[in-house]
Amino acid sequence: MKFSKVRKYRRSLKAGRRMKKIFRRMGRALKKLKPSFIKRLDWYIIKKFIGTYIFSILLIMTIAIVFDVNSNLSKFIQYHAPVRAIVFDYYMNFIPYYANLFSALFVFISVIFFTSNLAGNSEIIAMQASGVSFKRLMRPYMISCVFISMLSYYLSAYVIPQGTVIQRNFETVYKNKRKTTAAENVQLQVGQGVIAYIQHYDNLTKRGYGFSLDKFENKKLVSHMTATDIQYDTISDTKFNWRANNWKIRELKGLREHITSGARKDTVIMMEPADLVYSKGQQETFTSPELYDYISKQIDRGSSNVVQYQVEYHKRIASSFASFILTIIGMSLSARKRKGGMGLYLGIGLALSALYILLQAISSTFAINANFPPMIAAWIPNIIFAVVAYFCYRQAPN
Numbered sequence: 483m484k485f486s487k488v489r490k491y492r493r494s495l496k497a498g499r500r501m502k503k504i505f506r507r508m509g510r511a512l513k514k515l516k517p518s519f520i521k522r523l524d525w526y527i528i529k530k531f532i533g534t535y536i537f538s539i540l541l542i543m544t545i546a547i548v549f550d551v552n553s554n555l556s557k558f559i560q561y562h563a564p565v566r567a568i569v570f571d572y573y574m575n576f577i578p579y580y581a582n583l584f585s586a587l588f589v590f591i592s593v594i595f596f597t598s599n600l601a602g603n604s605e606i607i608a609m610q611a612s613g614v615s616f617k618r619l620m621r622p623y624m625i626s627c628v629f630i631s632m633l634s635y636y637l638s639a640y641v642i643p644q645g646t647v648i649q650r651n652f653e654t655v656y657k658n659k660r661k662t663t664a665a666e667n668v669q670l671q672v673g674q675g676v677i678a679y680i681q682h683y684d685n686l687t688k689r690g691y692g693f694s695l696d697k698f699e700n701k702k703l704v705s706h707m708t709a710t711d712i713q714y715d716t717i718s719d720t721k722f723n724w725r726a727n728n729w730k731i732r733e734l735k736g737l738r739e740h741i742t743s744g745a746r747k748d749t750v751i752m753m754e755p756a757d758l759v760y761s762k763g764q765q766e767t768f769t770s771p772e773l774y775d776y777i778s779k780q781i782d783r784g785s786s787n788v789v790q791y792q793v794e795y796h797k798r799i800a801s802s803f804a805s806f807i808l809t810i811i812g813m814s815l816s817a818r819k820r821k822g823g824m825g826l827y828l829g830i831g832l833a834l835s836a837l838y839i840l841l842q843a844i845s846s847t848f849a850i851n852a853n854f855p856p857m858i859a860a861w862i863p864n865i866i867f868a869v870v871a872y873f874c875y876r877q878a879p880n
Contacts, residue, residue: 520625523609527622530600534592535630539581542588546580547573554657563656571652575645582637586804587835589630593623593812606817616817616878623813627805635802639770647767665759671783672752675699680712685759688714693726695751706732714755715748724751760787765794789856793849796860797842804838807867814874834870838863 520528550573558568581588600606609619665683668690672678681692693712697705708730715723730743757779768776773795780788815830841863849859 520622523614524622524625527619528626530596531592531623531626532629534596535588535626538588538592538595542584543577543581547576550576557657561656563652567652567656571648575642575649578637578645579642579649582634582642584839585630585634586801586808586838587832589627589805590808590812590835591832593809594816597813597816601817619817620810620813620875623809624806627809630805631802634805635798638798638801643767643769643772650767663759668758670753670757676752678751678753680758683755683758685755688716688755690758702734704734706734709747712751721754722750722752724749765791768794770795770798789853790846790850792856793846793860796857797846800860800864801842803864804867807864807871808835808838810871811867811874814871814878817878834867838867841866 557563597606606619610616663685665685666681668678668680668683670678672695675698677696677698679692679694679696680690683690689711691711693709695705695707696703707726709726710728711726713725713727715725726747726749728745729747730741733740733742765773768791773791777788777791777795780791811834845854845859845862848854849856
């Protein structure tokens with residue numbers, strides 16, 4: 483018995499040594515993964531930046547949730563919304579949407595807050611006295627912005643659109659009880675020289691009434707199809723399958739006309755229910771790849787309401803770069819130690835962030851209502867604030 487205990491003890495010692503060797507190797511591997519250009523000073527500022535950014539998001543979103551619960555609690559009770567749906571379907575998608583929407587504001591506040599503290603504690607003075615230039619001091623800020631920009635784009639392009647669908651379905655059932663389910667007088671190009679028209683479409687039943695399909699060759703009508711109603715096939719394995727009821731086709735060949743008709747006909751028409759019913763803010767429910775495909779398809783069809791989708795697509799890319807511009811401005815304003823603390827510069831930061839968000843809304847409105855190029859409209863706030871950032875950066879070392 484004693485010998486077996488000693489043997490078990492030796493085995494446990496060997497296992498412990500092996501585990502120590504494994505952890506040592508893992509530690510060495512992690513050290514090797516750290517980029518050599520990121521020094522201890524960089525890690526110190528990066529932790530300050532990211533920590534303050536996350537803290538400001540949590541703080542402000544907590545306040546926002548409290549106000550939202552206070553305003554919507556009566557509706558949740560009225561429509562008997564379950565607690566699980568409120569938490570996971572509504573607020574778990576509410577938080578990333580608004581956190582990403584005001585990400586530029588959070589970045590600006592974070593930079594001014596912790597940089598002013600560094601300057602107030604004479605830490606920046608000590609860094610510059612040891613030979614760290616203002617340009618070198620900017621490096622950890624830019625590294626942090628890379629992380630924030632990548633996260634912001636990933637959320638806006640892939641995560642938030644899927645969550646927005648869930649949140650709006652919740653609002654339809656338990657909050658607003660309103661949703662666009664029908665369309666009138668829909669006309670769209672479904673192919674090269676093929677025009678479809680539906681007098682009335684009901685999205686609940688996926689059925690359209692007063693349907694016609696015209697085919698043109700060399701600007702001449704060669705076929706005209708009519709049907710009292712068409713039904714979308716929702717159980718088919720492929721897309722674009724429709725069933726026409728009480729249909730009639732007139733084929734025009736020169737001066738001759740050939741007419742065929744029937745009670746029911748299965749046909750392929752290059753359109754889907756999503757192409758027929760538009761709801762407000764529908765562009766926010768598409769991921770970026772889906773948005774790109776939708777824009778391309780609508781342009782080929784000659785649709786006129788594609789501008790808002792183009793603005794949304796370009797705005798997601800432009801907004802992810804806002805953290806770089808606003809960080810440069812905030813760091814340039816708050817890096818110097820001044821009497822009176824950071825109150826003035828925090829106010830300036832809030833004003834500039836609000837102005838940036840306002841410019842985004844104005845430029846988007848111009849693009850949609852005034853035929854302004856969508857790509858330029860999405861990048862106008864970044865261009866204007868990039869000039870301000872360059873001026874602040876040039877003046878900061880002085």
